[in-house]
Amino acid sequence: MLREKIVFGPIFSRRLGASLGINLLPEKGKICNFDCIYCECGWNRDGREDRRMPTAEELRAALSAKLQECRAAGTPIDSITFSGDGEPTLNPDFPAVIDITLALRDAWYPAAKVSVLSNATRLRRPGVFEALRKVDNPILKLDAPTDAAAAMINQPAGEYHVADIVEDLARFEGAFVLQTMFLKAPDFRTETWVGPWMDIVRRLRPREVMVYTLDRETPQQGLEKYTPEEMRALVQPLIDEGFTIQIKG
Numbered sequence: 001m002l003r004e005k006i007v008f009g010p011i012f013s014r015r016l017g018a019s020l021g022i023n024l025l026p027e028k029g030k031i032c033n034f035d036c037i038y039c040e041c042g043w044n045r046d047g048r049e050d051r052r053m054p055t056a057e058e059l060r061a062a063l064s065a066k067l068q069e070c071r072a073a074g075t076p077i078d079s080i081t082f083s084g085d086g087e088p089t090l091n092p093d094f095p096a097v098i099d100i101t102l103a104l105r106d107a108w109y110p111a112a113k114v115s116v117l118s119n120a121t122r123l124r125r126p127g128v129f130e131a132l133r134k135v136d137n138p139i140l141k142l143d144a145p146t147d148a149a150a151a152m153i154n155q156p157a158g159e160y161h162v163a164d165i166v167e168d169l170a171r172f173e174g175a176f177v178l179q180t181m182f183l184k185a186p187d188f189r190t191e192t193w194v195g196p197w198m199d200i201v202r203r204l205r206p207r208e209v210m211v212y213t214l215d216r217e218t219p220q221q222g223l224e225k226y227t228p229e230e231m232r233a234l235v236q237p238l239i240d241e242g243f244t245i246q247i248k249g
């Protein structure tokens with residue numbers, strides 16, 4: 001599933017309500033430094049003929065027009081959500097785009113949240129951490145508690161060390177949402193990782209944890225979802241300890 005516009009929707013999101021999506025990646029291809037086995041955009045190797053990312057000014061024009069159109073039509077928007085075909089922080093204009101988006105949100109939908117779904121791999125790049133600190137919902141992915149597990153589920157390009165990501169996430173001092181996919185695959189099940197993953201959650205103390213499972217077709221075949229009840233049982237120790245956990249089945 002690829003989005004062919006810079007701004008799309010609003011669509012109903014299981015996690016964010018009426019969500020106006022922003023795709024900072026190319027119109028006809030996915031670009032990501034992960035290649036998650038469950039990615040709803042498919043594999044990186046598919047559909048890569050288009051490498052051109054929108055600029056900050058193109059985003060400004062598209063978002064401004066869409067917000068005005070939605071406002072005139074009375075369309076509700078709960079969240080302006082960066083959730084396009086890949087990793088939004090790979091767009092070199094990402095910090096400027098966040099400033100533009102916050103200003104347009106304030107002008108047209110001041111009650112809407114600005115949310116960014118990111119795989120948290122680029123927090124050391126200039127301006128990325130600072131931009132994510134400004135948004136209402138920095139929703140940052142950590143699916144696996146070890147490098148070996150991440151290699152299986154996320155298939156990162158180049159160096160990726162969970163310890164480094166945890167160190168970077170700690171800089172938010174809890175002011176972020178941790179997002180984790182729970183799934184079953186022939187070689188593993190999330191329940192084998194959940195103990196060390198919970199230790200990371202206890203260390204980072206995110207203001208909220210979102211655990212979710214498969215919702216759409218996946219590029220890798222043979223994956224299975226958990227039921228909400230199964231996921232609740234897995235995270236029950238964290239619930240008992242007072243963590244805010246959102247479970248989406």
Ligand code: SF4
Nearest residue numbers: 032034035036039086
């Ligand atoms: S990080 Fe997101 S966009 Fe990138 S491969 Fe994983 S699910 Fe797809």
